[in-house]
Amino acid sequence: MNRVAILAALILSACGAQDAPLISSRMISGDAIVEPLTKTTGDAIRGEKLFVSREEGHCILCHKVDGLEAEFQGDVGPDLSFVGDRFNAGQLRLRIADYQLVRPGALMPSYFRTHDLHQVGKAYVGETVLTAQQVEDIVAYLADRKTSDDDA
Ligand code: HEC
Numbered sequence: 001m002n003r004v005a006i007l008a009a010l011i012l013s014a015c016g017a018q019d020a021p022l023i024s025s026r027m028i029s030g031d032a033i034v035e036p037l038t039k040t041t042g043d044a045i046r047g048e049k050l051f052v053s054r055e056e057g058h059c060i061l062c063h064k065v066d067g068l069e070a071e072f073q074g075d076v077g078p079d080l081s082f083v084g085d086r087f088n089a090g091q092l093r094l095r096i097a098d099y100q101l102v103r104p105g106a107l108m109p110s111y112f113r114t115h116d117l118h119q120v121g122k123a124y125v126g127e128t129v130l131t132a133q134q135v136e137d138i139v140a141y142l143a144d145r146k147t148s149d150d151d152a
Helices: 003-019 044-052 089-097 132-143
Strands: none
Touching: 044 132, 089 132
């Protein structure tokens, strides 16, 4: 590549990083992201920790899950105790990654989005709140929240 081509490639990739949505319409089918965001399967145990963590997931600020060892669970969002009955993994993935694509303007933050962020702090500009792997871990945890599960 000559110098001009390299420069052009750099500029293009820099713009792409800023503007392209992480979750593109190609990845969505119906109301779900069917394909996992990572090759490593989500880990439900890690997902539970993230869900409870007030530093990382913040989920329990707004949601509760029956049987979860955590004080002061929130009720701004729906009770997620049996969310696995309502949604499959793909539907959960879309809701956690980019809820604005499900219902624009909802109070639920978009955890895997870098553009048009409204609900997250300025510290996160240009970064996703959760990594792709963390999204997968929480998907694995929530997909298990079913009435038929004994180990809830
Ligand atoms: C600031 C409060 C808030 C936080 C923090 C939050 N949520 Fe939500 N969540 C909501 C609200 C409100 C809704 C309902 C959105 C609507 O009105 O459509 C929702 C909806 C959902 C839904 C869909 C539930 C349903 O029954 O339709 C899932 C799944 C979900 N949140 C998971 C999470 C996870 C996982 C986290 C942490 C990574 C999280 N939420 C953090 C407020 C929050």
